[in-house]
Amino acid sequence: MKSHTADRIKIPPGFWIGLRQLGMAPHDVARKARLPLTIVTEPVVTAAQYFAIWQAYSDLIGDTADGIIKLATIYETAQYPPTVLATYYARDYRDALNRMARYKQMCPPESLRITEEGEHCTIELEWLHTEQAGPPLLVGITLAFLLELGRRGTGQPLKARVVEFSQSMGDVQALEAYFGCPIRMDAKCNRLTLHRSDLDRPFVTYNEELLEILTPVLDRSLYEQHSSRSITEMAKWILKRSLTGGRPDIRIVAKELGMSNRTLQRRLTNENTSFKHVLTQARHEQALEYLADPSLDIKEVAFLIGYEDQNSFYRAFRLWEGETPTNWRTEHLGTNPLAE
Template sequence: MNQQQSMKPIKFPAGFWTGLEQLGIAPQDVARQAGLPLTIITQVKVSAAEYFALWQAYSDLIGDIARGIIGLVTAFETSQYPPDALATYHARDYRDALNRMARYKQMCPPERLLITEKGEECTIELQWQETEEPGPAVLTGITLAYLLELGRRGTGQTLTALGAEFTQPMGDEEALERYFGCPVRTGAAKNRLILRRRDLDLPFVTYNAELLELLTPVLERTLDEQAGRRSFTGTVKWIIKQSLMGGRYDIQTVARELKLSERTLQRRLTDEGTSFKQLLAQARHEQAKAYLADPLLDIHEVACLVGYEDQNSFYRAFRSWEGDTPAHWRAEHAGF
């Protein structure tokens, strides 16, 4: 069996079709170019083969890969992104947004983003999940270009990259260099975007804590929380829940949010008869049940949303909480 055929279905962003129309390209022309039925335009999920075929068809129709990258990235309306990804535009700062995007990509194959901060640089490497076959060059370029676009839209500043590297030819490299504001290298060993690490600290002018909470799926709040009367323990748990999607939910992050030292945070939790480890487990447990109540979320997506890097770890944790598997628990509690 072809590797692409064996991959899980991929959620396809409706904003892709809107972006095409803004560029003067009819969605039906892309579907026909890809050799797919017109009903593909209305599908929420597509196969990996269909996903790659649509991106390649778009690239073929627009003529030049670089033109296709820049055109769609700048035309794509943020409001058309799925809620999980839209939340990145309302993150606290560029670092938070990138981590949220990496988490979103992790649960939405085939793209996977690996973020490394070292020295004065932040390197974001694009890998392909569940397949060794590289995606179309235009998809690679758009994925990395959109990370820079995310920073530009969020900070309101014309940020530039330090470097952009691609394994495949990318068409008009001069146009890409003007867009990224840096040298563009093709024929590289990896697909990577290199940013200035200091830019990650830039706050987002689009930061909206209340909207972020609404956009991050099923973030539970108690009546006391809604009334703004959280206990200290409740506040810590709420921050953990807010942070799970972004993948930064360690005690250092929570202490920084509360403007406390780690030692003070631990002491206050001990005084209230709990610990950070216990609250993290509780937050994951509560969020997991809430996410499992949504039939549109796959179990591997739920695992990512509550901070587990692999599905097996999530299964073990869930069994320790409920004495049951996530799939069986979902079936038993469907419709509650």
């Protein structure tokens, strides 16, 4: 799904201020991006322009890792937009991350998927409503800001467990020193893994009064943005981010949409569908997308769309497509699938 708002991205003034602090002229970035110089004063840009600006910064700074670390550390908290600034007033690191993921929905093109399991908390970066992947430096700076959020909020030099990137990020040793953990390149996704125990750390920046002011305003803006879109498509998008390893229930989706279970059910009914049907659609669409990737075996695809056993996935897929996942892959890829 792609909406009008998805291609209108706000660049916070703090970005340009940060570049100046690094000794880089914003107009030089605009020229490198082959964009009008007036882009520096434009509050809203398209996704293509947004990516071009980040790529230009990356090209001018030289090493990707250097660009990530410098901007992440020099960027002043006070320069963040309200959607991000509100996270610094959170009660603890977990609350801050959840607020970040929630309000990121208003700030395309990237989105965050948070999963807590065992001793780990993983935060995976995904691209929202766009087929184009962002520049490597933008990926790196997004994950760096998430760790920076914890460090500044708790006042502690927190370290990640591991950071995974799908592309090369330049000086790996510099990144390992910054994140305080191993860095993996050429991974299947872009993901930051934290120590789950760190999420319980209280924020020294916690401000209940400011949260009481900001939260209703941001929630209302988020609700209005959701209201302008099909609730079916929004629910499906959330489900696709939540399928891995289990069956998400309606409470998860309703909570992320900022509404009650009953309200979500009613709005889906008004759009002539149901939660069960939307869940099935999400699984079906994700299954086809994953099967188109020959690096994923069938068992892994089943897990990624929420089936604990492969047989259940096979039965569901036969209902959807009238054939087995293996045969579908063979027909559509024109090659033999990987051994299952």
